[in-house]
Amino acid sequence: MSLSTLLFQEAGSLPTKIAQEGMGFNFPPQASTNAAKNDSLYMFITNVGIFFTILIFGVLFWLVWRFRASKHPKAERTATHNTPLELVWSILPGFVLAYMFWVGFKDFLDFRTPPTDSYEIQVTGQKWKWSFRYPGGYEWDELHVPVDRPVTLRITSTDVLHSFYIPAFRTKMDAVPGRYTKLWFEATKTGEFAALCTEYCGTQHSDMLARVFVETEEEHDAFLEKISKWFEGMDPVDVGKRLHGSAGCAQCHSLDGTAGQGPSWKGIWGKQEMTDKGAKTVDENYVRESILEPGAAVVNGYQNIMPTYKGRFREPEIEGIIAFIKSLGD
C-alpha cells in the first residue's frame, strides 16, 4: 500500500466490511487465538439450550396430547413425585452447567491475563476517534499489529467512557478517563479488520471506528519506520490538514466557519480573540499555547474542554497545524 493511500484513506467503508467478511452463523471471521475458544463455548451453550428446549417442549406437548381430557373423562391424578427421576434431571444438567462455568472461567482468566512478553500499544479514546501510540511514541489513527505475537493494549480515554471492541478478535474493554485498562490478543491471520466503540458516547458514537491491520513482522517494522517520519517531505499545510482529522481536532473545530464545541479555524489567523485572559492575537505563539496548554487562555463563549496535546506532537507536527490554520486565511 502506498504512503498516500495509507495517509488519506477514509474509514467510511468499515461497517459494510464488517458485515460482508466471512460472516458465519452470526459471527465475523475468527482472527485471534481467543476467538476459537470464545466461539466454541458460545456454540456449546447455544446448542445445549436448543437441545433442552426441543426436549422439554416435545415431552410437554406429547403428554398434553397423550392424556388429553376428552380421552380420559374420569381420570384422577394419582402421581405425586418420582425421586429417582427428579434426581436424574437435576444432577445431570448440574454437571453440564458446572462444565460451562469451568470452561468460561478458565477462558476468562486467560483473556484477562496478558502474557508478560507481549507487545504493548497505547490506545486513547476521545470523542469520536481512536488513536494508537506505538513504541517510540509515534501516534497513528490505525491499529497495526504483528501476526502470531501477543499484543497488549493499554487503554484510556480523554473524555467520557468508551469501549474498544475488535469483533474479529472477540475482545473488548472499557476506555475509562483517568485510568488504564488492559486487553490482549494474539492475531492469527494477516489482513484488515475493524475496531469500534461499543459504549454509547454521544452523537457521533457510531462513527467511532478504526481500521485494524494484522501484518508480518517485516511489514510492521516498515510501518513503524513510516510513521516515525510520516511528515518528512510533506508540505506543512498538508501535515496540519491531516492532523486536523487524524488527531481528533475535527471533532470540535470546523473549517467552514460553523462553531462547534470549539471555535472554527476558518479566518481566525491574525484575529483578536477575546479570552478570559483578555484579548489575544491568533499567531504562532497563541496557536502553540492553545495546543499545549488549552486552559491557559479560554476563548469567550467556550468551555475549557479541549484536551492537552502536550507530549503527543513533535515539532514539525505543531508547525504543520500552525501552517494549516494560517492557510485558512484571516
Ligand SMILES: [Cu+2]
Ligand atoms: Cu466512544
